[in-house]
Amino acid sequence: MLTPKQYELLSFINQRMKERGIPPSYDEMKEALGLRSKSGIHRLITALEERGFIRRLPHRARAIEIVRLPETMAGRLGGGRQQFMPDVIEGGLGRKPEETRDPAPDLGQPPRAVVVPVMGRIAAGVPISAIQDHTHDVMVPPEMLGTGDHFALEVRGDSMIEAGILDGDTVIIRRTNTAQNGDIVVALVDDEEATLKRFRRKGGSIALEAANPAYETRIFGPDRVKVQGVLVGLLRRY
Numbered sequence: 001m002l003t004p005k006q007y008e009l010l011s012f013i014n015q016r017m018k019e020r021g022i023p024p025s026y027d028e029m030k031e032a033l034g035l036r037s038k039s040g041i042h043r044l045i046t047a048l049e050e051r052g053f054i055r056r057l058p059h060r061a062r063a064i065e066i067v068r069l070p071e072t073m074a075g076r077l078g079g080g081r082q083q084f085m086p087d088v089i090e091g092g093l094g095r096k097p098e099e100t101r102d103p104a105p106d107l108g109q110p111p112r113a114v115v116v117p118v119m120g121r122i123a124a125g126v127p128i129s130a131i132q133d134h135t136h137d138v139m140v141p142p143e144m145l146g147t148g149d150h151f152a153l154e155v156r157g158d159s160m161i162e163a164g165i166l167d168g169d170t171v172i173i174r175r176t177n178t179a180q181n182g183d184i185v186v187a188l189v190d191d192e193e194a195t196l197k198r199f200r201r202k203g204g205s206i207a208l209e210a211a212n213p214a215y216e217t218r219i220f221g222p223d224r225v226k227v228q229g230v231l232v233g234l235l236r237r238y
Contacts, residue, residue, distance in 0.1 A: 002051075002070060003192050008033055009044045010053055014066055023064040047193070050157070113139040114150075116172060122153040122186060122196045140172060144233040149175040151229070153186065153196070160184070160196060163211035169236050171196065173229035184231040190224050199227065 002010065012032045016024040026038045035041060045064070048054045053070075057063035115137045138152050155169045163184060165171065179185045179199045187208055188194045197208035197218075206225045209217045 002053075003047075005033060005192065006044055006047055006051075007070070009041070010048055010066075010069070013054070013064060014069065017066065114142050114145055116140045116145075116150050116152050118152045118154065118170065120153060121156050122171065122194060138170060138235060140233065140235070144172060146174065146232065150232070151175060152235075155196065159210035159212045159215040160198075161212050163198070165196070165211070165234060166236070169234055171231055172233035172235065174232045175229045177227050179227045179230055186228040186231075188226040188228050189220065191226070194228065196231070 009029060009032075012029065013023050016022070016028070024032070026041050029041045030036075030038050033041070033044075045054070045056070049056055052067055055065045055067050057065060116139075118136050118138055140150075140152075150172055152170050152172050155165055155171055156167060158167055165184075173186055181200045183199050184196065185199045186194055187197055187199065187206075189208075195208065197210060200207040200209060202219070204222065205219050206222055207217050207219050208225070
């Protein structure tokens with residue numbers, strides 16, 4: 001899934017390349033999307049490249065190549081944009097049943113697994129849209145969960161590899177809007193993009209730290225970041 005701005009920019013680049021044979025300049029992109037600075041365009045371009053929709057060729061001006069288009073854009077320009085709903089996790093989903101919270105006597109029966117909804121994909125890298133529609137469920141051992149609501153997200157990217165979180169893993173998240181320094185969280189930036197990062201407060205700012213030296217720590221004002229949940233577990237297929 002693309003955020004609305006990512007979708008709009010990819011559509012604009014595609015349109016201009018069909019009309020003129022070359023991609024638009026950053027100034028043209030900024031004007032088309034109604035952004036105040038080119039830094040916002042740079043962020044969107046980086047996100048599109050990270051997700052495999054475009055490729056930037058080094059040492060060439062306007063060197064952007066479209067690698068693929070979303071299904072909703074292929075074959076037409078414009079059209080309805082994909083909708084991003086950043087906070088659609090319903091209460092009660094992935095809640096640990098009351099009867100599994102306290103250990104029961106061993107009666108020779110395996111503990112009942114808890115059904116946790118997978119709500120989309122999360123970037124461990126450049127932020128991408130996340131927390132979308134309920135796509136499928138995973139079965140989670142009850143001892144992995146505490147009290148409260150839980151959801152799962154599929155990880156894309158490698159910025160948290162030194163925390164043991166790899167591309168393709170499924171992270172189990174306890175829904176909360178608060179976090180302690182050092183927690184790994186799902187953070188929603190500017191009400192538009194979500195990412196999986198380590199959370200730290202630094203003075204009046206919030207730092208989202210990667211666990212990979214190839215990625216820089218990003219600093220935001222407190223009004224730009226909303227915590228959506230805290231990591232409590234991880235599932236991996238081999």
